[in-house]
Amino acid sequence: MIDPVVLVLLIPLAATALLAAIPNYRLGAALNAAACLATFGASVGLLLHRPAAGAYLLVDDLNVVFVVLNGFVAATTSLFSASYVGHELATGRLTPRHLRFYHAMFQLMLFGMNLALVANNIGLMWVAVELATLTTVLMVGLYRTPEALEAAWKYFILGSVGIALALFGTILVYLAARPVVGEGLDAMVWTTLLAHARDFDAPLLNIAFVFLLLGYGTKVGLVPLHAWLPDAHAEGPTPISAVLSGLLLNVALYALLRFKMLLAANPLALAPGPLMIALGLLTVLFAGVMLYRRRDVKRLFAYSSIEHMGIIVFAFGLAGPIGNFAGLLQMAMHSLTKSAIFFSVGHLAQVKGTQRIAEIGGVTETHPLLGWGLVAGVSAIVGLPPFGVFAAEFLVVTSAFAQHPLLAVGLVVGLLLAFGALLLRLTQVAFGAVRGPLQPVRASHLPMLAHLALVLVAGVWLPPPMVAWFQHVAELLG
């Protein structure tokens, strides 16, 4: 029997080659979905059978959560994507040639993200994150409108700078490890690094972490390195907005967490907490304020993603069992909720033929299922009970109050700002006067409903095995 970890990587890679060779877009969309589902199946297989860590690949309690989440969101997004691109083709915004490229890139991106998650070598992880980024750059520019090109260019330039800084940090980690572990491959293997991190040269490790935080932080979308994120979300195809928010930001953050664990294992190194708390808080507050002036609906939710990444980084900065638990839960909940919102928004923007908030109104009347899905999604994302995001944010805030009451006040202000802005826009879009075209849309509701159901269930009742799992991972994170 083939190892599931190999399947998780091989299926997307094989699908990339296959989809690049298939000109028929219907077949392409179906194959894309099939490959995503198969990858999801393989990732679930990882829960049952876990291979031993090698010099290149590693599956442990931390990343298996992300691989499964990745597989699930990619699978639902591919279903959404199939109906989304059908509409784009019908309206002439995309041609079959574009779609062939798009589907191949979608799988290549999935391969890059999965490789980044299961890589045990910090060099390999870097390569994989870069691969995933480049594929998304190409997809953001897919429409070739001036706006899309601008967004892709900005994303490419900022992303490259970020990735370059991350590589510099990776080299510095190697330099710190070399005297202890010895030259060569071993000094880049994460498990070996973690085992010896205690003896590393602390100042070098500190500088390395600063570079890694700035480098991978650019990909996470932390203020002040976030400038690419709203454009990339707003101008690319909506399925890509969904995977950017739902998956790629998580992957970059995961890379950062791996290095944070190295730092935590070294008693002399600087505590990464305050740095992450400061950046996280800045991000939450900035995004909270910026949410008010958005006129483009996808841009609005892109800023909300920035805000949530801020909350998550803040939570991991607080650390401790509760902070880490909340961070992990928030990552999972945000990825499910935000992609559900983008599924709904994507179809709505297609019906209305615009992304301008002012031209979309009263969608709960005209498109009840999509409209109420959006209402549920936004209620979840702003942190209203009974959804899972509420539980996670509640944990972050209480944990912050316990540790630094003053910082918690800042966080709450940021959360309330975002709450107000998003609900304000939601009432306009969902319940306001009916605006824009009214024709029905051939939407696939299943992905959105599945995500929302999961978020709701997680908010009401987290299965005990999952709680235990998250707790265990939170302990690992230190």
Added chain:
Amino acid sequence: MHGLSFDIAHMLAGSLVLVSFLMLYQVRLTALLHVLALHALVLAASVAWQAHIQDAPHLYVTAAMALGFKALLIPWALRRIVFRLGIHREIETVGGIGLTMLGGMALVALSLQVMLPVTAMSDPVAREDIALALSVVLIGLLMMVTRRNAVSQVVGFLSLENGIILAATGARGMPLVVEISVAFSVLIAFIVVGIFLFRIRERFDTVDVGALDEVRGGRA
């Protein structure tokens, strides 16, 4: 002998910083591309010297890649793009040359100040290399920030990558996987940029990123 090999490594890495400064004040795109070629050439020499003193033959591959790909092929291709687009005249710089040069000097001082104390434990060759490499990286960043023209931003990015390769080769025994990946990423990056430049040319008749900003119009 050790003293001499150290001095040569130091000199080559220092030259790379110097060539980075040369880039900062080029006002013509074609001249800038010539300096980019020189930058990669110095990098190739530096990497080859590291291969020699570390007795690491695989680094010669990296040096050859720097020479063939980054010193010849990329400048040549970029030059073609520049001529085809008819933008081989002046480039606008934001903030002026003098200020940019001062900024570059400050960045070099900063990187020496940051890196030398923390790498005190490492061997001296790696120590100097890393500090100088950081200078090259930061100057590359500065260039990307101060130039508005898309081609010169790409040049800034390539010089930044050169700095990272300098750091990677200075770290003794760093596995080859990284060097190949870096070279490979440059290749991909270049293809991406190439595609983008052509598409941008199609739509705007300009490669000035500032002009891209204008199309944003009423969007917020």
